[in-house]
Amino acid sequence: MKKEINFAIYAIKKNIQSSAELRTSFWMNVFGMMINNISFVILWVFLIQTVGSIGGWSEADIFGLQGFVALVFGIVYSIGSGLREMPQLISGGRFDQFLISPKNLLTRIATSSFGASAVGDVFFGIICIVIYLFMISATLSQIGMTFLLIIIALITFTGVTIAIQSINFFFTDPEAVTRSVFELFFTPSLFHGGAFQGTTRFVFTFLVPSLLIGTLPVEAITQTSFPKMLLLLVLSIFWFMLSLWFFKKAVRKYESANFMTFGS
Amino acid sequence: MKPKIIEVKNLSKTFSFSVKKHGSSFFRNLVSPEIKTVSAVDDISFEVEEGERIAFIGPNGAGKSTTIKMLTGILFPTKGKISVLGFDPTTDRKALAYKIGTVFGQRSQLFPNLPITDSFEFFGVMYDLSKKEIASRTAELIEQFDLASFKDQPVRKLSLGQRMRAEIAVSLIHKPRIIFLDEPTIGLDVVAKKSLRELLIKINKEEKTTIFLTSHDVGDIESLCDRTIIINHGTVVRDMPTDELSKSFVHEKYLDITLEAKPKNFPELPQGIKYVQKDSNKITLAVDQRVLGVSDALQKILPYFSVSDIDVYNVDLETVIREMYEATSISK
Numbered sequence A: 001m002k003k004e005i006n007f008a009i010y011a012i013k014k015n016i017q018s019s020a021e022l023r024t025s026f027w028m029n030v031f032g033m034m035i036n037n038i039s040f041v042i043l044w045v046f047l048i049q050t051v052g053s054i055g056g057w058s059e060a061d062i063f064g065l066q067g068f069v070a071l072v073f074g075i076v077y078s079i080g081s082g083l084r085e086m087p088q089l090i091s092g093g094r095f096d097q098f099l100i101s102p103k104n105l106l107t108r109i110a111t112s113s114f115g116a117s118a119v120g121d122v123f124f125g126i127i128c129i130v131i132y133l134f135m136i137s138a139t140l141s142q143i144g145m146t147f148l149l150i151i152i153a154l155i156t157f158t159g160v161t162i163a164i165q166s167i168n169f170f171f172t173d174p175e176a177v178t179r180s181v182f183e184l185f186f187t188p189s190l191f192h193g194g195a196f197q198g199t200t201r202f203v204f205t206f207l208v209p210s211l212l213i214g215t216l217p218v219e220a221i222t223q224t225s226f227p228k229m230l231l232l233l234v235l236s237i238f239w240f241m242l243s244l245w246f247f248k249k250a251v252r253k254y255e256s257a258n259f260m261t262f263g264s
Numbered sequence B: 001m002k003p004k005i006i007e008v009k010n011l012s013k014t015f016s017f018s019v020k021k022h023g024s025s026f027f028r029n030l031v032s033p034e035i036k037t038v039s040a041v042d043d044i045s046f047e048v049e050e051g052e053r054i055a056f057i058g059p060n061g062a063g064k065s066t067t068i069k070m071l072t073g074i075l076f077p078t079k080g081k082i083s084v085l086g087f088d089p090t091t092d093r094k095a096l097a098y099k100i101g102t103v104f105g106q107r108s109q110l111f112p113n114l115p116i117t118d119s120f121e122f123f124g125v126m127y128d129l130s131k132k133e134i135a136s137r138t139a140e141l142i143e144q145f146d147l148a149s150f151k152d153q154p155v156r157k158l159s160l161g162q163r164m165r166a167e168i169a170v171s172l173i174h175k176p177r178i179i180f181l182d183e184p185t186i187g188l189d190v191v192a193k194k195s196l197r198e199l200l201i202k203i204n205k206e207e208k209t210t211i212f213l214t215s216h217d218v219g220d221i222e223s224l225c226d227r228t229i230i231i232n233h234g235t236v237v238r239d240m241p242t243d244e245l246s247k248s249f250v251h252e253k254y255l256d257i258t259l260e261a262k263p264k265n266f267p268e269l270p271q272g273i274k275y276v277q278k279d280s281n282k283i284t285l286a287v288d289q290r291v292l293g294v295s296d297a298l299q300k301i302l303p304y305f306s307v308s309d310i311d312v313y314n315v316d317l318e319t320v321i322r323e324m325y326e327a328t329s330i331s332k
Helices: A002-020 A023-051 A059-079 A086-091 A105-110 A116-135 A140-170 A175-190 A198-207 A215-222 A226-251 B026-031 B064-071 B093-097 B116-126 B131-144 B160-171 B190-207 B218-224 B242-249 B294-304 B317-331
Strands: B004-019 B034-049 B053-057 B079-084 B100-104 B178-182 B210-214 B227-232 B235-241 B252-259 B273-278 B282-288 B307-314
Touching (some): A023 A059, A059 A116, A105 A226, A215 A226, B004 B210, B034 B064, B053 B190, B064 B178, B116 B131, B116 B160, B131 B190, B218 B317, B227 B242, B227 B317, B242 B317
Antiparallel strands (some): B004 B079, B227 B235, B252 B307, B273 B282
8 A cells, every 4th residue: 555655656757747848838837727717716705795605605615616616627637637548548458557467556657747737737727725714714623623634625526537438438539428427517616515405405515416526515614514525525535435436337338549650 | 398378279259240231221220230240369278388478460450469468458359368477368467467567569558758767657556566676677677678868858759760669678577477569569660670689589588578479570580589470360370489480380401593695585494493583684583482493493494594603591480380381371
């Protein structure tokens, strides 16, 4: 286990080093993504100022939501960018190189590349969460909950991403399918949390786990709700275990390919 | 007798895919397509001893890469048993990975933006080598593979020949007992090919590394491998020492005859002799030695032509292999 963790950290460092070799592209990716996200949050805040509170959500909650989703997305898709590249790795046959590695398959795939643009999401997410905590005048227990809920949301997002990317093994041309399924999961997570009530809240919590990575963590912090945090913990473990089981089954479907490729 | 390090018994692999049903509507094809199954590897068995240099060859689509991928744990067999160094690749994939090296000619496992020394370090860490071990092994391989002059250049700036040498060197960082090479000389010039073959023979001799290679290049097979397994349509069609390959299966001798003057016509030849090539000043004949010997053939054809020079030679390995591919394709 220690060797696996050491190797994962080493691989991440090496990927950052490799990515940073192309400095201009690296910094353009980082700042480009931050500007993109800022425009998005401005839109939501302007909406709330115009139409007022929806479902009890304030401007602060919007900052919290955008912060959580951007941070979780940014962490997973920067240091674990290999997960995002699974459709190309599988359809082009480059997945072979991970199967001949002596390390844990998922760790090896996730840490096989670094997503520079997602670093912009990480910076943006941290800034938004700090603004959120400042705006709600967060207590110490709310700050503690924020740290724990970031970890819980990370586990959920990683699990759901693995499960979605595992679909790639079942199709010949998987990219469009996985992109659609990912959008189905991810896009609602960025929407105004107050808009999800009744049936839609149930569907996007238990069937499509979009609300688990932003909306529900923000509500748990704002309301200082420990039962809500516990529910999120249970669901994150469920999604993670389910994704590992599904991935293991899916890998057996891998058929490789012989396309000419270059690059690690 | 050397220990057997690869044992393959009744190995098969099938692939399934959907095909369009002729005459069916788009919607029907979308909802319930016809599923077709193809057999990529069909009930093959063979064994490899430690230290052997094996050429595993066959025409495109014969099942070579599929077999290598099953031996290395990339693909799961549909049927049959594999043991590589005592490990079952389907269940002991990670443990096996510590003992084998793999090089796929059409894919790179190096960091494109970093120098090759970074890739040595990366793979060293991946195989749990200590910093000291990585440093000494890297120095050894850089010297062995003559990489010093370009070791600090980013991989993307290297020539194909330099990159392939680096690929093989990196795959040896953990001193694997077997190295699987899938078309390692693809796209290389003659000089780079020769250098790569010499290096592979060197590591086979010095480090006792078993070499299991697929290639379409006859030069790789002839100069590198002591045993050749030919596979076609997923089945093993020949398994024998490489130097016996041309002797055993082709019964023809070739005669290059340089003519003093252009013949008026090309006469019909006696039974057992046929034209391979007809030029105004040179003809090439094939003599079937099952029908008549070379000296008999010469006696029979000399009256027909005004000859200035004769060259008698065996068929080359490429022709032997091509004839075997064609023969097994026809028999199927």
